[in-house]
Amino acid sequence: MIPSPYLSPAEVIFRELARPKPPVVMAASVAVVKPLTRDDVTAIIARTRSATAEELQHIIDHAKDFDLTEGEKQQLGLALSILIGAACVRVQWTAGTSQRAVHRPYVGFTQYAMGIDRTRMV
Numbered sequence: 001m002i003p004s005p006y007l008s009p010a011e012v013i014f015r016e017l018a019r020p021k022p023p024v025v026m027a028a029s030v031a032v033v034k035p036l037t038r039d040d041v042t043a044i045i046a047r048t049r050s051a052t053a054e055e056l057q058h059i060i061d062h063a064k065d066f067d068l069t070e071g072e073k074q075q076l077g078l079a080l081s082i083l084i085g086a087a088c089v090r091v092q093w094t095a096g097t098s099q100r101a102v103h104r105p106y107v108g109f110t111q112y113a114m115g116i117d118r119t120r121m122v
Helices: 009-016 039-043 053-059 069-094
Strands: 106-112 115-121
Touching: 039 053, 039 069, 053 069
Parallel strands: none
Antiparallel strands: 106 115
8 A cells, every 4th residue: 555645534533633632721610709697697597598508508617607596507407408408319310310219109017026117118
């Protein structure tokens, strides 16, 4: 075979793909974070304002700075748990995992020495 001075399209593509390229550095998105005030925390507790998981965790971590009572702290912890749980369900649902166990109704009782346990599913 006689070498050609021209490159075939496949050779051009191969050489382009084989050439090392510098890594693409994505610019970090700098979000302007407004500092939370006690009024913001009160609105979150009263559920007139929504909050992200990061905001709720920040409020719980700095409970003394916001002068939270134990009940308010527990309410924010519950809201954080619900928010994270909902996010996990969304991730699992979109990942295609089986949700049948969550949606199946209980249909029977199981007798144990300590009493009846309602855990048998279809």
